[in-house]
Amino acid sequence: MHDTKLTLLEKGLALLLEHGYNDVGIQTLLNEAGVPRGSFYHHFESKEDFALQVVDLYMDRVHEALRACTEDRSRPPLDRVRGFFELTKDQYRQDGYLGCMLGGLGQELSGVNEAFRARIEACLDTIGACLASCLEEARQAGDLPPDSDAGEMADLLVDCWEGAALRSRLRRSGEPLEAMLDFYFGRIQAAV
């Protein structure tokens, strides 16, 4: 990827995470990135196109974390699933506990913008599908009740995480994230 484009996307990711979509002007982005306006429109059709590509960059990082955790066959499958969220929590801490950009843009834009609604839903769905395959492995290994629906359990995990991420953003703390993970993993295992 072109350096200028990557600079804009990375600066955009930080700005969108903190400010949301409508509060960020292209001029602010250009000032912070030290890039002229013409370059922006060379790489992006519009602010919406830009923000959707920021979502792609965010998802590249999510996929990297998912791969690092879920493909580590040395750990039991439930540990791998929790490991992904522990890694994500660490990222949130580094960001200053601003929560999840997918949740932020999903909340702000999905009432009025179908492109964002569909894209954010697809992102969460993708994350859930990846986690579901680990949960299914756990079920087959006898770590979850035999009648567990791995897909439903993964959706639920993603949804509860997003709520904990919001609370983490409101409190600027990792505590809601940890509490949610302790509850979820404690209760699914306790039900074995």
Added chain:
Amino acid sequence: MHDTKLTLLEKGLALLLEHGYNDVGIQTLLNEAGVPRGSFYHHFESKEDFALQVVDLYMDRVHEALRACTEDRSRPPLDRVRGFFELTKDQYRQDGYLGCMLGGLGQELSGVNEAFRARIEACLDTIGACLASCLEEARQAGDLPPDSDAGEMADLLVDCWEGAALRSRLRRSGEPLEAMLDFYFGRIQAAV
């Protein structure tokens, strides 16, 4: 409350729920409410003041639902807690599954606006405290394990609900709400 003020707040509630904060202009609000600009500034200092008063109106309705459910001593305490969320789910359905305005404004604004961050956190905290007293009653009645921390369980419930509300908004469906409630109430009771 003055009729014009109430009209503006009610129209504002619908607009903020669908559009979020930054996407709504005062002129749009005035056009939809059929109210002249001078009236707006007679009742509100600023757009921020207005939106914070919309949050107050939203919370009035939340408190009404909380009272209707949690004070109904004819039902066991856990049923009363779930009843509040069932009532809220019904409201979301009537709204067209746009999720929770507290979660929406919290996500959009809490990165950059301390007044909203503190207000939304206080709202969620208030809801949690009200639910915690019912959960504590359930604990004392033996419906929850004796070492349960009602405050922590209430926070967790509110947080997971907010995540399910986001997913409900993304999918325009009540299914994520129901799945979250089934999991939470199923697992806390199963642990008795």
